[in-house]
Amino acid sequence: MIQIKLHNTRTRRREAFTPIDPGHVKVYVCGPTVYDRAHLGNARPVVVFDVLIRLLRARYPRVTYVRNITDVDDKINARFLETGEEISEITTRTTQWFHDDMEALGALPPDVEPRATAHIPEIIAIIQRLIQGGHGYEAQGHVLFAVDSDPDYGKFSGRSTDELIAGARVEVAPYKRAAGDFVLWKPSPDELPGWDSPWGRGRPGWHIECSAMSWKHLGTDFDIHGGGSDLIFPHHENEIAQSTCAFPGSHFARYWVHNAMLLVNGEKMSKSRGNFLTVEEVLHQAPGEALRFLLLKTHYRSTLDFTxxxxxxxxxELDRFYRALELHSAVTPADEVPDVFLVALADDLNTPAAIASLHRFADAALAGDAKAAASLKAAGSILGILRQAPSAWFSDGIDQTTLHKLVVARNSARERKDYAEADRIRSEIESRGIVIEDGPNNSYTLRKR
RNA sequence: GGUCCGGUGGCAGAGUGGUGAUGCAGCGGACUGCAAAUCCGCGAAUGUGGGUUCGAUUCCCGCCCGGACCUCCA
Structure with missing residues (x-):
């Protein structure tokens, strides 16, 4: 029985993971705001937490994975004001894009995928609790969270409220009692999405959504909360403040897991730098599985550079794994995922070390060990890779019938030892992005370059 | 300015107070008509200056460099 260890942002240390209820592990991960195509940075947490979920499922009998969709937001409104496209069309289409992209990355859908707009009653209920508890106040149609009312505010992200004020680079709205106070509810004009509330027509602030959705689907206390490290402050700091103040005595999430950022060619992605890469764009240059594998080749808490x-x-690397599997295409996956692999993965999701063990299995499989091939496949399934048939990996999208004529012509040239012609045909095949590998007795293998 | 993280072979990327994983690339060889794939073998690294220690890449301090967060952000 392996012990899973996770780096907990709350304590900044690696800790043994002990679920509140070993019979039912509960996980919440911040999902996307649906206003545009998912970019590579969005893909990293999805893949990282997908592996964590697969690992947890291999270890515990029941795991509930909740990942939200933020479908009410300034950026969505801005898109509407800019293009005139209906809000619901923007969010529906973008959500579908997100689902398509994540499926291409081999990410399993979450058990629950709550949308913010479907949780307005819960949001209002939490805000009311906060106001009643003296943690929220109304000002000019807004409801704000009073950070001074929470003595623990700032502890999670390691900041004092003094620092927050001193470092504030944004002009403080005049209706705020303290500079660090943040919005729970804000007024919304008629042309933008809004809901009736005790404070007039308006819409929720970003942070309160996650507090409401995690509460609804996981309760006031749950095991793991995940997201990108850029969410530690203010988003997660605020979630903790809202949830623990709304439900006194509760602890909200026990373990906080954050993935590091992703760079493109050594630089942070941004539209102004022109290096903003969407998942869809990358899928044009490489299979989704390769992108997934790339995301796992670096430990989740290290910055990852995409090039x-x-x-x-x-x-x-995946080519080699699939070659190893191809050699043993008849084997069924082992039921048991090898310990050497699980131990590495359980150690704070050390995917690079776990992948190193995959190479050992591939070596053995290529040397003829069928059991190693089964281990490779079983371990790969925890990482969410090596799930297709090797033939599909190598030849997906190749028009076999068109190529067959070329291959036959090349083989006959080889038989009459006209190697110049044989090489010419090989170049022609390669010009289509296909590599041909000769085997014995004129057999051959085609694979994508 | 404040807070935090990191600097490992050509590149990517783990771990570790005591001979520095793994992969890619490169080089030599086997195999091949030639390749490709596979196999065998080879070279190659812990930013810098101190400290602690029998011993530091690992712990501590300074410096240099890079990055993140403090504002929407995965």
């Missing part, structure tokens, strides 16, 4: 060469390398 053309790292994605190409990820694909080459």
């Amino acid at each position: 053309d060469s790292t994605i190409a390398e990820a694909k080459r």
